[in-house]
Amino acid sequence: MRVLIVSDIHSNFTALEAVLQDAGAIDEVWCLGDIVGYGPDPNQVIERLRGLPNLQCIAGNHDAGVLDQIPLSAFNPDAAKAVVWTARVLSKDNRAFLESLPSSKPASTVVTLAHASPRDPVWEYVADQYTAELSFRVLATPHAFVGHTHVQRTFTLLQDDQVRIDTPAAVTPVVFAGRTLANPGSVGQPRDRNPLSAYAIFDPERNTWEPRRIAYDIPAVQKRIIKLGLPDRHAVRLSAGW
Ligand code: ZN
Numbered sequence: 742m743r744v745l746i747v748s749d750i751h752s753n754f755t756a757l758e759a760v761l762q763d764a765g766a767i768d769e770v771w772c773l774g775d776i777v778g779y780g781p782d783p784n785q786v787i788e789r790l791r792g793l794p795n796l797q798c799i800a801g802n803h804d805a806g807v808l809d810q811i812p813l814s815a816f817n818p819d820a821a822k823a824v825v826w827t828a829r830v831l832s833k834d835n836r837a838f839l840e841s842l843p844s845s846k847p848a849s850t851v852v853t854l855a856h857a858s859p860r861d862p863v864w865e866y867v868a869d870q871y872t873a874e875l876s877f878r879v880l881a882t883p884h885a886f887v888g889h890t891h892v893q894r895t896f897t898l899l900q901d902d903q904v905r906i907d908t909p910a911a912v913t914p915v916v917f918a919g920r921t922l923a924n925p926g927s928v929g930q931p932r933d934r935n936p937l938s939a940y941a942i943f944d945p946e947r948n949t950w951e952p953r954r955i956a957y958d959i960p961a962v963q964k965r966i967i968k969l970g971l972p973d974r975h976a977v978r979l980s981a982g983w
Contacts, residue, residue, distance in 0.1 A: 742768050742769075742944055742945055742946050743764075743765075743766065743767045743768055743769075743942050743943075743944060744767065744768065744769045744770070744771055744942065744943040744944070744945065745760075745761075745764050745767040745769070745770045745771070745793075745940065745942060746771050746773070746886055746923075746925040746940060746941040746942070746943050747760060747770065747771075747772050747773070747925065747928050747940050748772065748773035748774065748775065748801075748856075748886075748887075748888030748889075748924070748925050748926070748927060748928065748940075749773070749774075749775040749801070749888045749889070749891050749926075749927035749928060749929060749930060750772075750775065750776050750777075750780075750786050750790075750927075750928040750929045751775055751776075751777065751778050751779040751780045751803065751927070751928075751929035751930045752776075752777045752778060752779060752780030752781060752782045752783040752786050752823075752827065752929065753779075753780040753781075753782065753786070753928065753929025753930065753938075753962055753979075754780075754781075754782035754785040754786050754789065754962075755782075755957050755958050755959075755961050755962045756928050756929045756938040756957045756962070757786055757789060757790075757928055757929065758789070758957075759938055759955055759956070759957035759958075760928050760938055760940045760955065760957075761789075761793075763953065763955045764940070764942065764953075767793075767794070767942075768794070768795065769794065769795035769796075769797070770790070770793045770794065770795065770796045770797070770798075771796075771797045771798075771848050771852075771854055771886065771943070772790060772796065772797070772798040772799070773799060773801070773854055773855075773856055773886060773887065773888035773925070774798075774799045774800050774801025774802075774804060774842070774844075774856035774888060774889075775801030775802065775803045775804060775856065775888060775889070775927075776790065776798075776800075776801070776803075776804055776839070777803055777804055777807055777827045777831070777839070778801075778803025778804070778806065778807065778820065778823055778824060778827060779803070779820065779823050779929070779930055779971075779975045780823070780929055780930070780962065780966065780971075780975065781962065781965035781966050781968075781969050781971060782965070783807075783827045783830065783831055783835070784830065784831065784832050784835050786929075787831075787835040787838055787839070788835065791838060797846070797848050797854065798842055799842055799843055799844060799845055799846055799854050799855070799856055799862070800839060800842035800843070800844055800856065801856035801857070801863075801888065801889065802815075802856065802857070802863050802864060802889070803816075803820070803823075803824060804839050804842065805844070805863060806821075806824040807824055807827045807828045807831065807836075807839065808828075808836070808839055808840060809828070811863070813825070819972040819974050819975065822971065822972055823971055823972065823975065826969070826970075826971060844856060844862040844863055845859070845862035847881070847882055848886070849882075849945060850882065851882050851883045851884055851945070852882055852883075852884045852885065852886055852943075852945075853880060853881065853882045853884070853885040853886075854885070854886050854887075855885055855886075855887050856887065856888055856889055857887065857888075857889040858872065858876050858887055858889075859876045859879050859880045859885050859887075859922075860875055860876055860879050865889075866889055866890050867887055867889075867890065867896065867922055867924070868890050868892070869906075870896070870903070870904040870906060873896035873898075873904045873906075873922055874898070874902070874904050876896075876922055877898050877904075877920055877922070880920070880922075883920050883921075884917065884920060884921045884922070884923065885921075885922050885923075886922075886923050886924070886925070886943070887922055887923075887924050888924060888925070888927070889924075890924060890932070891926065891927035891930055891931055891932035891933075892908075892924060892926060892927075892931075892932055892933045893908065893909055893924060893925060893926030893931075893933065893939045893941070893952045893954075894906060894907065894908055894909075894923075894924045894926075895907045895909075895915075895921055895922065895923045895924070895950065896921065896922040896923075897917070897918050897919050897920070897921050898919050898920040898921070899918075899919060900919070908933075909952040912951065912952065912953050912954070913951070914942070914944070914947070914949035914950065914951040915949065915950055915951075916947070916948055916949050917948050917949075917950060921950070923941065923943075923950050925939060925940050925941035925952065926939025926940065926941075926952065926954075927939055928940055930975075930978065930979065931982045932982065932983050933982060934981070934982045934983060935954065935982045936959060936979060936980055936981065936982040937954035937955055937956055937982075938954065938955050938956075938957050939952070939953070939954055940952075940953055940955075941953060959979050959980050960980075962976075962979060963976035963977075963979060963980070
């Protein structure tokens, strides 16, 4: 069984389409939030997601910002501009879809989905061992899949309660070695100085996690960002991966 794990698409339809092509046949899709924000294609991205088979989806902080559930002052000025623009152009149906999403949910008996962290699904960055350890303490399932940092990484709770952090060295499936917090990276705005779009394939039967990176047409997305009058910064960062 192949479950496509996507996060932080951020209104980048070109990257999402490239991921779907690269992923091949999939049985389910689990989406970890920040569907919109920053990028130029909020409606296209939501509509494409809604058409995918067996979708389970949660909302991220940018989705909540667009719905006015988080104050604009919580975002940096350029991110806030995209939040305001997205709220203006979003169709009624797509807005209703975002409104229907929880901020975290169990996707199965073994995996919880949370945009940021299991402790704080909206804001907390799981980027170090300490935060990961605190997350394991409150996590009701063996594993959690999280996004928000835009960096592909896994955090494994070892026998001695230490947390091991792994960055993927190659595109090879790894078997979870213990309780794991897994981040597929960002489809639409990677931030590890690698501009390739990031996602993962999870196989619940084999208990494997396969982090993947693929190229997409970045200049096409940058052109749309500039044409729509969204901040230049959102275009520049895509080719540098920050
Ligand atoms: Zn994000």
